[in-house]
Amino acid sequence: MTPLIVLLGLCLLVITLGYILWCAASPWGTCTRCRPGGKNRTCRACNGTGMRPRLGWQLFVYLTRFYRDHTR
Numbered sequence: 300m301t302p303l304i305v306l307l308g309l310c311l312l313v314i315t316l317g318y319i320l321w322c323a324a325s326p327w328g329t330c331t332r333c334r335p336g337g338k339n340r341t342c343r344a345c346n347g348t349g350m351r352p353r354l355g356w357q358l359f360v361y362l363t364r365f366y367r368d369h370t371r
């Protein structure tokens with residue numbers, strides 16, 4: 300019988316990979332502040348664009364910036 304922790308780890312890995320792929324496919328999500336309209340010129344969260352970068356994408360940008368700064 301497979302240990303439960305291995306199955307759990309595998310599930311987590313699949314979910315993480317799926318999330319990474321999802322972020323890579325569409326790094327921009329809709330703004331949650333000015334939904335359902337989507338666009339609101341006075342919205343501060345998205346500057347009126349109706350689009351916001353996903354958390355995973357922000358993390359990716361941060362990590363690439365960090366990596367670039369420390370490998371020079």
Ligand SMILES: [Zn+2]
Nearest residue numbers: 330333342345
């Ligand atoms: Zn907004």
